[in-house]
Amino acid sequence: MAVDVPGSWKPSQDNLTKAEAVLEATKSSGNLYRNGLGMIASENIVSPMVQKVVCSDLHGRYAEGLPGKRYYQGCDDFDTIESLGIDLAKKVFKANFANIQSTSGTVSNIAALKALAKPGDKITAVSTADGGHISHARMGAVGLRDLDLSTYPWDIDRMEPDIDGACDLIREINPKVCLIGQSVFLFPTPLEEISAAAHEVGATVMYDGAHVLGLIAGGQFQDPLREGADIMTGSSHKTFPGPQGGFLLSSSEDNAIHRKLNNAIFPGVCSSYHLHHVAGKVVALAEFEEYGEQYARDVVANARHLGESLAAEGFDVLAEGRNYTASHQVLTRHGEIDSGAGAKAAKLLEDSGIITNMNMLPGDTKALSPSGLRLGVQELTRVGMGKNEMAEVARFFARILLHGENPLNVKKDVSQLKSNFHIIRYCFNEEEQSGYIL
Ligand SMILES: Cc1ncc(COP(=O)(O)O)c(C=O)c1O
Structure with a gap:
């Protein structure tokens, strides 16, 4: 006999009212942006086709692992989606490695730092006062990994790291990771100089392109993976016009590094990784290729x-x-x-x-x-x-x-x-x- 279906119960007015209030507030928020001007630098809107996949059945599914190597059944169709997405991400960002599972830019940063550094290692980054992101700070991912942070001197007129000072700092302290990129990001970072200093001391260059990923992919900002960055992280929903999520990319051709980065995402920091958003990212990547x-x-x-x-x-x-x-x-x-x-x-x-x-x-x-x-x-x-x-x-x-x-x-x-x-x-x-x- 079938179970008593909850829909046939008379719900309590209190709970129904709360659920309806959520619907109302959701509509009202949509109307705010429909009638107004959305000018938050970290936001975007998604295309009709992205909306379709984000609102699909995929939102409730799991696919731990990588395409073809899953811990659950039922993933064949999702394997098709994720494989397509990995190929497209490599093409769009001209990367040798792409993981598209990360659920946000912050999660990508946590995973990258897990893969690249051990607790106590030194890291250099832009300070939050100069526009660096909280995940680059002790209060965020850098602290979570217990890294020893030094911040670059800042050139206020040029609104970028003071290049000579940044290179001197890197040569002086020998960091494990040199993190580049900001939340307040007006101009490309002179990356070649910083990367040269970083590589001289054996550091990995990690470029956080959360804000500018769409401009990079569109060839209109800088091209970090060709200017010396070894790793690039980012959000999929700021200038890159996809649903909320993240990317983890690399110029490395080394399979051992690819494995390390994949493992840092799963099982490192994600189990379920929001398949509907991954599918949305893949559609957004295909649209990006075109437009x-x-x-x-x-x-x-x-x-x-x-x-x-x-x-x-x-x-x-x-x-x-x-x-x-x-x-x-x-x-x-x-x-x-x-x-x-x-x-x-x-x-x-x-x-x-x-x-x-x-x-x-x-x-x-x-x-x-x-x-x-x-x-x-x-x-x-x-x-x-x-x-x-x-x-x-x-x-x-x-x-x-x-x-x-x-x-x-x-x-x-x-x-x-x-x-x-x-x-x-x-x-x-x-x-x-x-x-x-x-
Ligand atoms: C430079 C930078 N990195 C990472 C993030 C975090 O991205 P997300 O909100 O996708 O976690 C942000 C967010 O604004 C950012 O500006």
């Missing part, structure tokens, strides 16, 4: 346009001397160091439907009351915005933050602009997509 170069070019051009337009409106945009940016990011300062002016600006913008984040800029010491904003244009680019729209966005910023206009007035104009940009571009079956997921 990625143009997308990455348009993102970088839009970031430049936004930087120029904000400066023309009167904002203090960082790195003026280097044309503001060579990535998807633009940084603006809104008041005195540590004044919290960035937090206030982010809140006012949110009231108008423009979603950004406050950010520490050089000199700031308080993460919760910084003076800056970090802006990203990758999502606006994905829905087809270009130079004119960047100028319009800069005008919205000026109306709210420089001329004191009520953000609720500006909200109507923000939503009017956005109503013309609901179709996700640079992907297969654009025409199927008439809006954001709600």
Whole structure:
């Protein structure tokens, strides 16, 4: 006899109400981005075909191991998906090794550090105050692995590591791993110099491309695996326009290193690795092969346009001397160091439907009351915005933050602009997509 099916029970009103509240909030969040401007530098939107696989039955399945070497039955179709994905990732990132199982950029970093270093080993990285990620710090993955961290000196004008100082530091302390890459990432790192110093002392160069992976794959930023990086980690959902997840890539041709990296992911730091997201990454990789170069070019051009337009409106945009940016990011300062002016600006913008984040800029010491904003244009680019729209966005910023206009007035104009940009571009079956997921 069949079991009593829970659906036939009358659910408690309390639990039903909670579940419905989740649905409502989910729809409301979708509407916020549908009607507003998503400008968080670490976010993106996924294509219709990626949405389909992410919402598929795969979300509940397991496939520990690698294609053809599984601990569970039922994985033949997923083997097809993952094998395709490994090949595509190697092609898109021009890597000799790819693992596409990692569930986030942080997980990729934890796995890479597990494979590359032992507790007590020395590591060099960019400090969080200069834009390094928390996983590069003692409070994150570096501390989890109990590594001995030294941070590079920073060139504030160029917004990159001070190259001579970084190379001297590496030669002086002989680290096991030289970690490169930031969350605040405006310009490519002069990697060849750092890699030469690192290799001289026998260190591995690990490049964290979480933010800029889509620009790298599209050939519009730098090419770390050819500029000396041995390992590249990253998120699959920032400038790379896939679902949330991570990549672990290497230029090494050594099978022993490949095994070490694979083992660091499973059984190292993942068991289930979110098959629906892996399938989404594979679709995103296939779409990237087709449209990625143009997308990455348009993102970088839009970031430049936004930087120029904000400066023309009167904002203090960082790195003026280097044309503001060579990535998807633009940084603006809104008041005195540590004044919290960035937090206030982010809140006012949110009231108008423009979603950004406050950010520490050089000199700031308080993460919760910084003076800056970090802006990203990758999502606006994905829905087809270009130079004119960047100028319009800069005008919205000026109306709210420089001329004191009520953000609720500006909200109507923000939503009017956005109503013309609901179709996700640079992907297969654009025409199927008439809006954001709600
Ligand atoms: C440089 C860098 N590395 C790693 C990460 C972590 O990525 P994820 O959020 O995918 O864990 C971030 C996130 O913003 C980042 O900026």
